[in-house]
Each structure stands twice: as structure tokens, then as C-alpha cells.
Amino acid sequence: MIRVTLKPSHGNAPVEVTLMRDEAAGDGVYECQCGNARHELRIDSTATGAGCLFLHGQVKPFYATKQNDELAVWIDGRIYKLEIVGQTARRDSDVAQLESGNDIKAAMPGTILKINVEPGDAIEAQQPIIIMESMKMEMSLSSPKKATIASITCQVGDMVGMGDILATLAPQDDSHEPTE
Amino acid sequence: MFRRILIANRGEIAVRVTQTLQQMGITAVSIYARPDRHAKHVRMADEGYAMEGESAADTYLRGDKIIDIAKAHHIDAIHPGYGFLSENATFAKWCQDNDITFIGPSATVIANMGDKLIAKKIMAEAGIPVVPGLTISAGDEASIRREAIKIGYPVLVKAAAGGGGKGMRLVTEEKRLADALAAAQREAKSAFGDDRVFIEKYIEKPRHVEIQIFGDTHGQAVHLFERECSIQRRHQKIVEESPSPALSPTLRQHMGEAAVQAAKAIGYTNAGTVEFILDQEGHYYFLEVNTRLQVEHPVTELITHQNLVEAQILVAAGQPLPFTQDSLRQTGHAIEVRIYAEDPERNFLPSTGKIVHYVPPAAPYVRVDSGVTAGSLVTVHYDPMLAKLIVWGTTRAASLQRMRWALSRFVIMGVTTNIEFLRRVIEHPAFQQGDLHTHFLEEHEEVYAPSDDDIPDAVWIAAAFSSKPSSHHASDASYQSDSPNVESNSPWSVGESWRAF
Numbered sequence: 001m002i003r004v005t006l007k008p009s010h011g012n013a014p015v016e017v018t019l020m021r022d023e024a025a026g027d028g029v030y031e032c033q034c035g036n037a038r039h040e041l042r043i044d045s046t047a048t049g050a051g052c053l054f055l056h057g058q059v060k061p062f063y064a065t066k067q068n069d070e071l072a073v074w075i076d077g078r079i080y081k082l083e084i085v086g087q088t089a090r091r092d093s094d095v096a097q098l099e100s101g102n103d104i105k106a107a108m109p110g111t112i113l114k115i116n117v118e119p120g121d122a123i124e125a126q127q128p129i130i131i132m133e134s135m136k137m138e139m140s141l142s143s144p145k146k147a148t149i150a151s152i153t154c155q156v157g158d159m160v161g162m163g164d165i166l167a168t169l170a171p172q173d174d175s176h177e178p179t180e
Numbered sequence: 181m182f183r184r185i186l187i188a189n190r191g192e193i194a195v196r197v198t199q200t201l202q203q204m205g206i207t208a209v210s211i212y213a214r215p216d217r218h219a220k221h222v223r224m225a226d227e228g229y230a231m232e233g234e235s236a237a238d239t240y241l242r243g244d245k246i247i248d249i250a251k252a253h254h255i256d257a258i259h260p261g262y263g264f265l266s267e268n269a270t271f272a273k274w275c276q277d278n279d280i281t282f283i284g285p286s287a288t289v290i291a292n293m294g295d296k297l298i299a300k301k302i303m304a305e306a307g308i309p310v311v312p313g314l315t316i317s318a319g320d321e322a323s324i325r326r327e328a329i330k331i332g333y334p335v336l337v338k339a340a341a342g343g344g345g346k347g348m349r350l351v352t353e354e355k356r357l358a359d360a361l362a363a364a365q366r367e368a369k370s371a372f373g374d375d376r377v378f379i380e381k382y383i384e385k386p387r388h389v390e391i392q393i394f395g396d397t398h399g400q401a402v403h404l405f406e407r408e409c410s411i412q413r414r415h416q417k418i419v420e421e422s423p424s425p426a427l428s429p430t431l432r433q434h435m436g437e438a439a440v441q442a443a444k445a446i447g448y449t450n451a452g453t454v455e456f457i458l459d460q461e462g463h464y465y466f467l468e469v470n471t472r473l474q475v476e477h478p479v480t481e482l483i484t485h486q487n488l489v490e491a492q493i494l495v496a497a498g499q500p501l502p503f504t505q506d507s508l509r510q511t512g513h514a515i516e517v518r519i520y521a522e523d524p525e526r527n528f529l530p531s532t533g534k535i536v537h538y539v540p541p542a543a544p545y546v547r548v549d550s551g552v553t554a555g556s557l558v559t560v561h562y563d564p565m566l567a568k569l570i571v572w573g574t575t576r577a578a579s580l581q582r583m584r585w586a587l588s589r590f591v592i593m594g595v596t597t598n599i600e601f602l603r604r605v606i607e608h609p610a611f612q613q614g615d616l617h618t619h620f621l622e623e624h625e626e627v628y629a630p631s632d633d634d635i636p637d638a639v640w641i642a643a644a645f646s647s648k649p650s651s652h653h654a655s656d657a658s659y660q661s662d663s664p665n666v667e668s669n670s671p672w673s674v675g676e677s678w679r680a681f
Contacts, residue, residue, distance in 0.1 A: 002644050002645065002647065002648060004643075004644045004647045006640060006643055006644065006647070008635060012635075015635075015640050017640050017641060017643070017644035018644075019641065019644050019645060032641055032644075034637045034640050034641060034644075035637075035640070037637055039637065039641070041641065043641075043645055045645075049536065049537065049646060050537060051642070051645065051646075053638050053641060053642060055637070055638055055641070058638070060638045060642070062638070062639075062642035062646075063537040063539070063591050063593055064593075064642060064643065064645075064646035065536045065537070065593050065594055066646060066647065071643045071646060071647060072593060073639050073642050073643045073646065074537070074591050074593055075636070075638055075639050075642060076588065076636075076638075077587065077588030077589065077590075077599075077600070077603065078600060079593065079596075079600065080635055080639045080643070082635075082639075082640075082643050084647055087647065
């Protein structure tokens with residue numbers, strides 16, 4: 001999943017773009033939220049920094065370069081210069097392991113579908129705790145470590161924003177984590 | 181025939197000459213300055229010899245060192261390309277003194293035509309029309325002032341040893357003359373080491389129309405029709421085409437004949453160009469002779485189906501011209517644009533760095549003469565021209581259509597280029613109508629401004645997809661436009677590992 005806020009290098013308002021791979025459809029199919037518009041599209045990655053979008057029947061080869069937070073994108077004979085102003089870009093498989101502290105946070109905005117645990121439950125590392133839906137895709141949030149659930153701060157059906165704390169963990173007594 | 185020819189140049193012209201030499205079965209020998217050690221022109225050549233130093237002054241302009249390399253490696257002839265030593269009479273003489281053939285006209289012709297005052301005098305004497313009020317020689321300021329009043333303002337101040345707009349100043353009123361003379365002299369001194377300047381009548385909305393000439397050592401001289409090069413930025417040509425939309429068949433014939441007359445008047449051998457300015461009433465005036473292969477020679481090659489470099493080699497080897505005036509035909513229409521590493525949005529400041537993506541358009545009747553590839557470094561040391569894009573069509577409209585397509589498919593990233601600017605020029609209604617003159621860009625300054633449309637969603641999506649801080653590609657880091665000295669083991673880098681791909 002990629003979530004990034006971009007703005008043109010010369011002024012204008014930022015646009016948030018979210019790209020989620022549709023694992024069921026496979027073959028480079030993505031769900032995309034681009035500002036207020038939603039798209040389903042396919043992306044062929046042909047080389048590093050180069051690819052082709054298949055967007056509502058249109059074929060759009062593109063080339064890109066990136067230097068720090070500056071992106072240049074060639075499409076249709078024009079080069080657009082953009083800046084990355086905010087980013088949450090991780091490989092899909094990493095989403096469940098976002099948190100290294102004691103908070104389980106929403107990786108993206110969405111709806112809480114299911115809560116698998118209750119306060120006081122002992123959980124294993126990688127155990128799914130909360131299932132949420134975002135952009136028509138389900139995502140499970142797992143504990144990064146062996147722990148005890150200290151609190152649950154959301155309910156099924158809640159609409160949550162990115163970074164909202166959904167649950168907190170307490171280290172288990174037998175954990176060997178050093179204390180400060 | 182020559183067996184081994186050294187190309188005393190770099191970039192696209194060195195590549196272009198190399199290809200023809202190889203096709204003719206001649207060994208192509210390259211030279212290179214240190215920043216060019218990975219350059220395309222070296223890789224394409226059969227042999228390459230390093231020169232110490234980075235600047236052009238220390239390398240490609242060092243005629244003495246180049247002759248040493250040529251002698252050490254048994255070179256028969258030197259092709260100077262354009263720029264650098266191509267119009268250096270001393271270098272041509274050194275070649276001759278060392279029994280190496282200089283591929284170009286004689287040192288005397290180069291010297292005479294290189295001095296704009298002598299050239300004008302010779303042409304005027306040969307009956308070629310020259311710009312009114314031009315015959316004065318450089319003198320003290322008072323005599324220049326008197327002459328300016330006589331021919332009438334506005335006048336142009338030009339360097340006697342000049343070219344490429346250096347040392348040139350437009351003066352619209354008398355009180356500005358002194359400053360313009362001083363500035364032109366300073367510029368001429370630093371660019372050419374010769375601060376002599378002269379003035380000539382300034383012609384409003386002139387067109388730049390030049391005639392390709394070719395002479396051999398058997399007394400033959402022909403012209404290969406015209407090229408119109410009116411689209412210029414700061415006196416540098418950026419778009420060239422043939423036929424010129426301004427020439428009637430009669431005018432074309434007259435100008436062609438005048439150019440041949442000029443060639444014969446000076447005993448011209450090899451390829452050259454007689455430049456004229458054409459006023460709005462169809463009067464043409466001699467401007468100068470370029471005693472070399474021109475940057476824009478492919479335009480002529482496409483409309484005549486001739487290989488001018490091959491003809492240069494044959495003529496330099498003492499053979500007769502491979503064509504006659506009667507065998508030459510001007511077929512269809514060709515247009516060329518020059519692609520520079522420069523930023524039109526930052527006053528055309530040269531852009532340097534590593535070329536990350538390089539995808540030239542490929543289609544019938546589309547020619548790309550390029551000195552770069554993906555991975556090439558563009559440095560501050562040399563001219564920022566990367567490539568020339570030339571297309572041919574049966575008509576001007578057809579070739580403009582093809583050019584628009586080709587520009588819209590030409591991908592160069594990593595350095596900023598003028599590709600989109602060129603597209604706006606080509607697409608401008610006045611350009612489409614053939615309404616050209618050398619102040620076209622000043623008159624239609626809207627071509628400088630990029631269109632400010634909304635950014636399509638495809639761009640946001642491609643940008644988001646490309647924004648990943650890490651990816652499955654091991655070489656990801658190197659697709660950033662790195663500083664020139666970065667070495668890595670990806671195909672995007674320019675280290676030794678490049679060869680593995």
C-alpha cells in the first residue's frame with residue numbers, strides 16, 4: 001500500500017493519493033484514491049522508475065525520477081515536477097507491523113470490522129488484533145510483539161482516521177524487553 | 181582512400197561522423213577529455229585516446245596535443261566536426277604541415293572567411309549582395325559613429341572574428357552606441373581573442389536562409405539548396421528546415437547560384453554554408469560563410485538523400501564530388517530541432533547531471549543524432565546540446581505533424597531539456613503558417629510559458645507509484661538523479677559495470 005501526499009513544485013493545493021494492490025485481482029491491479037476521485041487501474045512496472053498505467057482504457061506510459069522528496073514524472077510528452085509532502089509508503093506485508101511501541105494505530109483511514117481481543121488478553125507477536133476495511137479492502141492489524149492488551153479504544157463500525165490509536169499494549173511479565 | 185581518421189570532436193557530431201567512417205570501412209579514432217571517458221562518442225569509436233584535462237580549452241581545443249595523438253597513432257586525416265577547431269585556420273595549417281589531411285576547406289579559405297570584414301569585402305567584389313552600409317572597416321569610435329548616422333539607426337554591432345551571436349549588439353539610438361561598442365569589444369575579446377568590431381544596417385524581421393555548398397579539388401562547386409534557420413534564441417539556431425517557406429523557385433535558384441558564385445570566388449573545397457539574411461521584400465544579403473559541416477546538415481541530407489559526411493571524406497581524399505548540380509533534387513520537407521540540456525523556466529540555464537531515462541522516438545522518417553544515452557553525464561564543461569531530432573515528410577505540414585509526434589514521445593529525464601519548449605514553438609500558429617523571422621521568439625514570447633493546465637490523475641498516480649522509498653528493485657537508489665561522481669552497480673550508473681549490460 002502506498003499513501004502519499006503530493007503537491008506541484010510550483011504552488012497549488014496538495015493531493016493525497018492512496019494506491020492499494022488488489023491481491024485478489026492480481027496482475028498489477030490497484031485500487032486508487034486520488035484526491036476525491038476513485039480509480040481502479042493496472043500498473044505495469046517496466047523498469048526502475050518506468051512503467052505504464054492502464055486507466056479506464058487509456059494507456060499511459062510514464063517515466064519518473066526521484067531525488068529526496070522531489071519527483072519528476074513524464075507522461076504524454078510533458079514532465080511534471082511534484083514534491084512529496086507526506087508519506088506512508090510501505091510494502092503491503094509490512095502494514096501489520098507498523099507499530100513498534102505500545103500503540104496499535106490505524107495504518108489508513110477506514111472502518112473497524114472486527115475486534116479479536118479484549119483487554120487483559122495475552123497475545124503473541126503477529127497475532128491479528130483488529131480487522132479494518134479501507135478502500136474496499138480488508139486489512140488486519142497485528143501486534144508487533146508478544147504482549148498483553150491494555151485497552152481497546154475503538155468499536156466495531158467506527159470510522160477511524162490514519163494514525164488513530166485503536167488499542168494499547170502492555171508488555172507481558174515474562175517479556176525480556178529492557179526497561180528504561 | 182584514408183584508412184584511419186581521427187575525429188577531433190565529441191558529442192553527437194563525433195558519433196555521426198564515426199558511423200559514416202565505419203560504414204566506409206575507415207577506422208574511426210576518438211579522443212576524449214576526462215569528463216567524457218564514459219561518453220557515447222568514445223564507445224562508438226574503433227579507438228579512443230584520452231586527453232588530460234577537463235575544459236575544452238585544455239582538450240578539444242588543443243590542436244597541438246591532437247596532432248601529437250594523430251602522429252602517434254598513424255592518422256591519415258582529421259575530421260573536425262563543427263565548433264572547437266573546425267574553423268581554426270592555424271590548426272588546418274598544422275595538419276597540412278604534419279602530412280595529415282584536414283577534412284575541410286584550405287587554411288587560407290578558413291582564415292579569409294573567418295574574418296567577417298575580409299569575407300564581406302571578397303563577396304561584395306564578387307558581386308554578391310551584402311548588407312547596406314557594411315563596407316566600413318573597424319575604426320575609431322568617431323568614424324563608427326559617423327557611419328552609423330549615415331546608414332541610419334538601428335544598427336548592429338558585430339565582432340569581426342565573430343559567430344554565434346557573441347560580440348553582437350543591437351543599437352537603436354546614438355546615445356547607446358558607445359556602451360554597445362565597449363560591451364561588444366569586451367565580449368569579442370574574451371570569445372575570440374580579437375576585439376575588432378564593425379557595424380551594419382539592422383534589417384527588421386529578417387529571415388535567416390542559408391545555402392549548403394560543396395566544392396571539390398577538381399574545380400566543381402554545387403549547392404544543395406537552402407535551410408531556413410530563422411528560429412533563434414540569443415542568435416543560436418534552434419529550429420531549421422528545408423525548403424524555406426519563404427523561397428519561390430526563382431528566388432531559390434538565384435540564391436543557390438549566388439552561393440555557388442561565392443564558393444567559386446574563394447576556391448571553396450569541401451562542405452560549407454553561405455548564410456544570407458532575407459528581408460520581408462525578398463531581398464537577400466550575404467552574411468557569412470561557415471567553413472565546416474553545419475549542425476543542421478541532416479536537414480539537407482534528408483531532402484537530398486545524400487550523405488554529406490561521406491562526401492566530405494571523398495572530396496578530402498581528392499575524389500570528385502559524388503553528385504552534380506543536375507543530379508541533386510530537393511524532395512519533400514525536413515525539419516530539425518536541437519535538444520539542449522537547459523531549463524527554459526530558469527532563463528535557459530544549462531542543466532547538468534546524469535541522464536536517467538533516455539527514450540528517443542523511433543519511427544520511419546524520424547532521425548535522432550544523439551551524443552548521449554541513459555547513464556550519460558552532462559557536465560558544465562561543454563556545449564549543452566544533447567541531440568538533434570530531424571524528421572522528413574512529403575510536405576511541410578506532414579513533417580510538422582511528424583515532428584510534434586516525435587517531440588511528444590522523446591523522453592529525457594535526469595537533466596532538464598528544452599523538448600517541451602520546442603514543441604510549443606512548433607505548435608505555434610505563426611510557425612505552422614511559416615511566418616518566421618529571427619525575432620520570432622521575442623514576438624511570440626508566449627512560447628516561453630508552459631501551459632498551466634490541471635495535472636491529470638494519471639500523473640498523480642504515476643508519481644505516487646514512483647514515490648516508494650524502497651521497492652523490489654535492488655538498484656532503486658540509483659534511479660535518483662545522482663551527482664555525477666556516484667558509482668553503483670546498476671545499469672543506471674556509468675561505472676565499469678555498465679559494460680555488463
